[in-house]
Amino acid sequence: MLEVEGIHTYYGLSHILFDVSLKVSRGEIACLLGRNGAGKSTTMKSIMGLTPPRQGTISFKGKSVMGKKPYQLARLGIGYVPDDRRVFADLTVGDNLEISERRSGDSATWTKESVYDFFEALGHIDHRKAGLLSGGEQQMLTIARALMTNPEFLLLDEPTEGLAPMVVKTLEEQIGKLKDRGLTVLLAEQNQKVALNLSDQGYVIDRGMIRYHGSIDDLRDNEEVRKKYLLV
Amino acid sequence: METGQTITFAAFANQFLVGLSRAMILFIVSSGMSFVLGVLRVPNVAHGSLYMIGAFSAFSISTFLGGGTMGFWVALILSPFVVALVSLIAERALFCHLYEREHLMLLLFTFALMLILGDLVKLTWGAEYRSFMAPLTFRGSIPVLGSSFPKYNLFLLVVGPLVAIGLWLFTNKTKIGKIARAAAVDREMVGAMGINVSWVFAFAFVLGCFLAGLGGALVAPTISIAIGMDHDIIMEAFLIVTIGGLGNMWGAMLGSLIFGLTLSFGVLFLPQFAIAFPYIAVGVILIWRPTGMLKSVW
Secondary structure, X not given: OEEEEEEEXXXXXXXXXXXXXXXXXXXXXXXXXXXXXXXXXXXXXXXXXXXXXXXXXXXXXXXXXXXXXXXXXXXXXXXXXXXXXXXXXXXXXHHHHHHHOOOOOOOOOOOHHHHHHHOHHHHOOOOOEHHHOOHHHHHHHHHHHHHOOOXXXXXXXXXXXXXXXXXXXXXXXXXXXXXXXXXXXXXXXXXXXXXXXXXXXXXXXXXXEEEEEEEHHHHHHOHHHHHHHHOO | OHHHHHOOHHHHHHHHHHHHHHHHHHHHHXXXXXXXXXXXXXXXXXXXXXXXXXXXXXXXXXXXXXXXXXXHHHHHHHHHHHHXXXXXXXXXXXXXXXXXXXXXXXXXHHHHHHHHHHHHHHHHHOOOOEOOOOOHHHOOEEXXXXXEEEHHHHHHHHHHXXXXXXXXXXXXXXXXXXXXXXXXXXXXXXXXXXXXXXXXXXXXXXXXHHHHHHHHHHHHHHXXXXXXXXXXXXXXXXXXXXHHOOOOHHHHHHHHHHXXXXXXXXXXXXXXXXXXXXXXXXXXXXXXXXXXXOXXXX
């Protein structure tokens, strides 16, 4: 579904990503594991067109999406959940969802009601300003907001970062359910436990380069790789 | 003391109402500037020129229709749309290509637009003074609190709050208004939600300019319409938006009230220094709250 081929991304003069390639097939969850500053978020932003790569190619559903703007990628079916949440703080929970709504036309479409069924906690705080929510609630809202765009593919950037263990567990379950509903997910994580539980295949990134790629079982068994690139 | 004799309750009440009605014009113009500033993060230096075009358009439309009540109302309704159209052309043809560039480029563009529009006004309407008459219903005065108060100013006191309510409803109750508020804070995320931010900006810019045009049309019956009216208002609008809180509509209202009322009471108490009062108030407020009285969206 998504193919990233040899991308190089820069922030100004700083070269951040070096020849990053990855492939995510329809219906699976792929994880991108790496330490802080390894290049996970930049990879996600490069795919979403927020920091367009200078070299390489990105294709989505078989078509090149290089040079497309973020809003065009969202309309093609890519949902984006940033690591720093970035809820629209002055708007209520309901308004955050309402402005993101993009109907897909089929019956499985996400609406405010179905999103509230999925994240029940959000339904109770429809009128609360997003800036006043707890970290866990904000994270649910960013995922919910992305779902309202009715994506086929979801870029989830460190959804469990900085959250309490109980909240992480709930989110993990919900992300698993998204896969059951047919969503394809690229999950960037530092939390190995969550990523290994949820994913079908794993990529390990370090200093802007993909260092390992394999099935999730292989990665789980490969303690050497995990120790070398993922332990702090 | 001479001033002591003149300050009666009636004079006080009259000046209060005059100040309020002036504040309504200031609010309509500065709320448009504040809206553009909040969403696009650009102070639109050409805002005053669009206000001037609003006034000249009102004159032309009314003259074309032979004046009278009908001429007044049609001019009042159409002029803001003329200004909106001018701003839409400028935005889509030129301005929108600069959104990816530095803010300084946007600021310079609005400055260039001010110069161009100023010359266009001169070419179209010439340098003479023009006047746009209010209909008979709004001419003359009526007694209010013991003094006579111009009917047209009472009309302004009704229109100002209506615009405030309309703008509040728009930004809080419509989807496009909420999108504009979200884009004011995080345009990148709004784009990532599948919304073409460029059109949101166009809409915000045109709406802001529409309000400048409305302000120009509303003020036209109370002044001589002439080249240069853009310079006075732009300075006032900038100061109002700054003391109110950048991008905050209620801040624009509060700033306008302070500006209008201090000028008005200045006329009452120390007429020879009246013009200085609003600026003294601005200075005091900025020392007290450098970021403005209400929360800035920046």
